Amino acid sequence: MGTGMARKRKGRDISGWLVVDKPAGMTSTAVVNKVRWALDAKKAGHAGTLDPEATGVLAIALGEATKTVPHVTDALKAYRFTVRLGQATNTDDGEGEVIASSDARPDDAEIKAELGAFVGEIMQVPPKFSAVKIDGERAYKRARDGEDVEIAARPLWVEELVLVDRPDPDHVVLEMTCGKGGYVRSVARDLGAALGCHGHVVALRRIWSGPFEAEDGLSLEQIEALARTPELDTHIRPLEDGLGDLPELKCTPEGAARLRNGNPGMVLSAEGVEYGDEAWASFQGEAVALGLYRSGELHPNRVFVRT
CATH class of the missing domain: 3.30.2350.10 (Pseudouridine synthase)
Incomplete structure (x- = not known):
């Protein structure tokens, strides 16, 4: 500095x-x-x-x-994306070089039959050209330097993967709802491999996120x-709005004052919130803190400073 x-x-x-x-x-x-x-x-x-x-x-x-x-x-977040069938690229998207191709073009029924393997708790290998760190260095840096990059598979929760459009034999449009850390490019690559025809992403749009x-x-x-x-x-x-899925617990004026100082503060019990659950405390409609609920108090790990 x-x-x-x-x-x-x-x-x-x-x-x-x-x-x-x-x-x-x-x-x-x-x-x-x-x-x-x-x-x-x-x-x-x-x-x-x-x-x-x-x-x-x-x-x-x-x-x-x-x-x-x-x-x-x-x-959870949702993506709509277009897969180009018949070609694999080194980046798993349209930016890279074609490294394999095939004349095979599966029909809609064959594609739909394969999608089920990508739903639920799956193991996914991120693309070689991604920001995943390998021994402290970004994968894409190593891939650009011509290294053969080995990335470990990691778990991904896929809520849903559906075929929404088939504009032509070479392209299929899919929608995926998934949890944290999902790579759409990996889905395109692995689906293409599973169908025996190769594939990569040519268009990707995140429709919603949380x-x-x-x-x-x-x-x-x-x-x-x-x-x-x-x-x-x-x-x-x-x-x-960023706390959407977490339960809200209303706090007493004293509880709000204690929470603002980073101490556990008294909150009013709420239905369905149990000991150890993550929740946020509000006072007069504004978020005061984020933390864990224990026996009538919120133990804060994040306190919001209102100016």
Whole structure:
């Protein structure tokens, strides 16, 4: 860091979510930077990276909402994607080089019959060109350097995988609902292999992610047009939206004061919340803290600072 004080990032202390419908050809980090600038926000981050060529919902957490990011990242999400049959690429998407091809073209019934193997708790090997770390180095860096990359399979929960369209013999459109850490490119690759015809992703859109939907998202054009105006602020959704699936426990005024200081605070019991459950405490409708419920108290692991 060098000598002297670290430069403090200027900007507004705003907390909440801005839902973006990401355009193709842009990294998720670039979208975060654009939103931070447009809102003059001090702090921003995203919940779950999308590949540069992918489109769809990218939820941008602002300020204190960044503390709820893991809950959105862990939540179920849905993708609509197009698989090009008959070709495998080294990147498992349309950006890479074709490394194998086939004249075989399975019919819809054959494809549907194979989809069941990709549903439930499956083991998935991430693409060689991915941000997975191998011995501390990103897989894609090693793959670019020409190394033969070996990535271990990891578990993935797939709620649903369905065929939604077959525009022509070479292409199939699928929709997948899955948990954290799923690679659509791996599904395309493995499905192509299972069908004996190879495959890779040529289009990918995240339709929803946890509580956020792509159709509610702002386009980059809208964000640029409304940048630094009060109107853009009206699109900010409350921090609490990021806590969607967790139970809410209302706290007493004393409990809220204790929680704000990082201590366990008294909460009113709620139906279905048991000892050790993760929950969030609210006071007068605003999230105070996130933590574990134990015997009438919330033990906080994240406290929200309201300015």
